[in-house]
Amino acid sequence: MADRAAIAAGKLDAKQTIDADALIKAGVLRRAKDGVKLLGKGELKSKITITVYSATASARAAVEKAGGALTTTKPEAAADA
Numbered sequence: 001m002a003d004r005a006a007i008a009a010g011k012l013d014a015k016q017t018i019d020a021d022a023l024i025k026a027g028v029l030r031r032a033k034d035g036v037k038l039l040g041k042g043e044l045k046s047k048i049t050i051t052v053y054s055a056t057a058s059a060r061a062a063v064e065k066a067g068g069a070l071t072t073t074k075p076e077a078a079a080d081a
Contacts, residue, residue, distance in 0.1 A: 007046050014046040020053075038063075038070070 006012040011026035020032035029036065035053025040062050047067040054074045055063075063070040 004042070004045065007048075014048050017049045017051060019051040035073070044068070 006023075006026045006028050007014050012018055012022060012028070016022070020029065020036045023029040023036065024032065032053075038050065038052045038055035038059040040056045040058025040060070042062075044062045044066040048063065049069045049071075050063060051071045051073065054072050055070055060070050
C-alpha cells in the first residue's frame with residue numbers, strides 16, 4: 001500500500017481524514033478522474049479515517065481492524081420498484 005509509505009514518510013497525516021485531494025497532494029495519486037477505489041492488499045498499521053468513492057470488503061476490513069473508519073461516496077444502487 002502506497003499510503004503506508006506516505007504516512008511513514010510524513011506526507012499523509014493519519015490523524016486527518018484522508019481523501020482523494022490528500023492523496024494527490026501527498027504524491028500517492030496523480031489524479032482522481034473517476035474516483036478512488038480502495039483495494040485491500042497488505043496490512044494497515046495506522047488508524048486512519050479515509051473517504052473514497054468505493055472500497056473492497058477486504059479494504060474495509062483492514063481499515064476497521066486497524067481501528068479506523070472508512071466512508072464511501074458511491075451512491076447506493078436504487079432498488080427496482
